[in-house]
Amino acid sequence: MYSVDTMTTAQTLIGCVDSATEVLGDKWTPQLLRFFINEKTVRFCQLQDLTEGINPRTLSARLTHLEEQGIIVKSATSSSRCEYSLTDKGYDLLPVLQNMQAWSDKYAPAAV
Amino acid sequence: MYSVDTMTTAQTLIGCVDSATEVLGDKWTPQLLRFFINEKTVRFCQLQDLTEGINPRTLSARLTHLEEQGIIVKSATSSSRCEYSLTDKGYDLLPVLQNMQAWSDKYAPAAV
DNA sequence: AAAAAACGCTACACAATGTATAGTGTAGAT
DNA sequence: ATCTACACTATACATTGTGTAGCGTTTTTT
Numbered sequence: 001m002y003s004v005d006t007m008t009t010a011q012t013l014i015g016c017v018d019s020a021t022e023v024l025g026d027k028w029t030p031q032l033l034r035f036f037i038n039e040k041t042v043r044f045c046q047l048q049d050l051t052e053g054i055n056p057r058t059l060s061a062r063l064t065h066l067e068e069q070g071i072i073v074k075s076a077t078s079s080s081r082c083e084y085s086l087t088d089k090g091y092d093l094l095p096v097l098q099n100m101q102a103w104s105d106k107y108a109p110a111a112v
Numbered sequence: 113m114y115s116v117d118t119m120t121t122a123q124t125l126i127g128c129v130d131s132a133t134e135v136l137g138d139k140w141t142p143q144l145l146r147f148f149i150n151e152k153t154v155r156f157c158q159l160q161d162l163t164e165g166i167n168p169r170t171l172s173a174r175l176t177h178l179e180e181q182g183i184i185v186k187s188a189t190s191s192s193r194c195e196y197s198l199t200d201k202g203y204d205l206l207p208v209l210q211n212m213q214a215w216s217d218k219y220a221p222a223a224v
Numbered sequence: 225a226a227a228a229a230a231c232g233c234t235a236c237a238c239a240a241t242g243t244a245t246a247g248t249g250t251a252g253a254t
Numbered sequence: 255a256t257c258t259a260c261a262c263t264a265t266a267c268a269t270t271g272t273g274t275a276g277c278g279t280t281t282t283t284t
Contacts, residue, residue, distance in 0.1 A: 019220035020212035021142045027271075030133045044232050055272050060233060070219075080280050081231060089219050096211045100132035103208055107182075107201050108131035139242075156261050167243050172262060192250050193260065 023069055024096070028054050029062055033071075033090070034097055041083040066090070135181055136208070140166050141174055145183075145202070146209050153195040178202070 024030050031051050035042050047059055063084060066072045071090035076082050086094075136142050143163050147154050159171055175196060178184045183202035188194050198206075 018143070019216040021136075024133075024212065025137060025139060025142065027137060030137065031130070045230075048232095053272090055274095056233065057235085058271060061271090078280075080278090092215055092218065096208065096215055099208045099211050100136065103204055104131040106204065157259075160261090165243090167245095168262060169264085170242060173242090190251075193252085 020093075020096070023066070023071060023093070026062060026065065028058060029066070030097060030100065032059075032062060032066075033086075033093060034101075036086045036090070037094055037097070041085045043077075043081070043083050047084075132205075132208070135178070135183060135205070138174060138177065140170060141178070142209055142212065144171075144174060144178075145198075145205060146213075148198045148202070149206055149209070153197045155189075155193070155195050159196075 024033075028051060032047055035047065035050060039046075044056075044059065044063070047063075048054060048056060051059070063072065063074070067074055067084075069089075070087055071093065072084045073087055074082050074084055136145075140163060144159055147159065147162060151158075156168075156171065156175070159175075160166060160168060163171070175184065175186070179186055179196075181201075182199055183205065184196045185199055186194050186196055
């Protein structure tokens with residue numbers, strides 16, 4: 001039988017990872033956030049074009065979720081158009097994404 | 113109209129993030145990998161107990177996927193029992209998880 | 225000024241993915 | 255010899271994501 005004691009530390013840490021995975025674990029979200037490394041603001045149609053394959057409904061859901069989490073903000077550029085940009089909280093996620101990229105570059109340089 | 117030129121760099125980078133998100137984007141996977149920070153080897157039932165709520169079928173699928181990706185290896189501890197441990201590739205993912213945790217600690221200290 | 229295209233979505237039916245619960249064969253523990 | 259744990263698999267269901275179409279508004283083009 002294994003020792004449960006040795007695992008308690010790990011167990012208490014789990015909740016913390018959850019809060020990041022609740023964001024990055026959603027399909028498409030890391031890809032979406034990556035655009036902000038090069039762009040200060042992005043628009044719905046840009047994300048749609050660049051993240052080829054994403055369903056507008058899914059994109060809409062992701063943006064709503066990110067906004068609710070305080071990671072991005074939506075601002076109107078005209079009466080019917082808008083743009084999205086990172087908050088400080090969202091900006092602080094970029095290093096994580098860059099880490100993920102570094103790992104990917106090291107182990108899957110040719111991508112798949 | 114927006115400039116597509118300014119986005120091409122971001123676009124070419126996407127494939128790279130994909131390879132990490134193909135792993136970390138799966139539900140439960142970050143939580144599962146986190147146990148390896150404290151433990152060199154884990155067993156199926158441990159992961160099941162510690163990741164409360166995970167379905168054994170899902171856990172099975174995750175472990176298979178992680179093994180296929182060369183992130184963990186499965187080794188027999190007896191004729192019918194086994195344990196899982198990280199490969200070098202998997203070990204290199206831990207900093208990413210720690211980054212995620214640092215972000216989570218900063219912005220969601222009370223968890224949710 | 226009129227027509228066309230783009231924008232930012234929403235709607236619908238369907239496909240894929242994850243879950244609750246139960247169960248299975250084998251093997252260690254008592 | 256019996257009991258329990260282990261490492262899963264099975265089934266039916268719930269949730270999530272997708273392809274395609276479309277809608278009202280606004281901008282651009284002609």
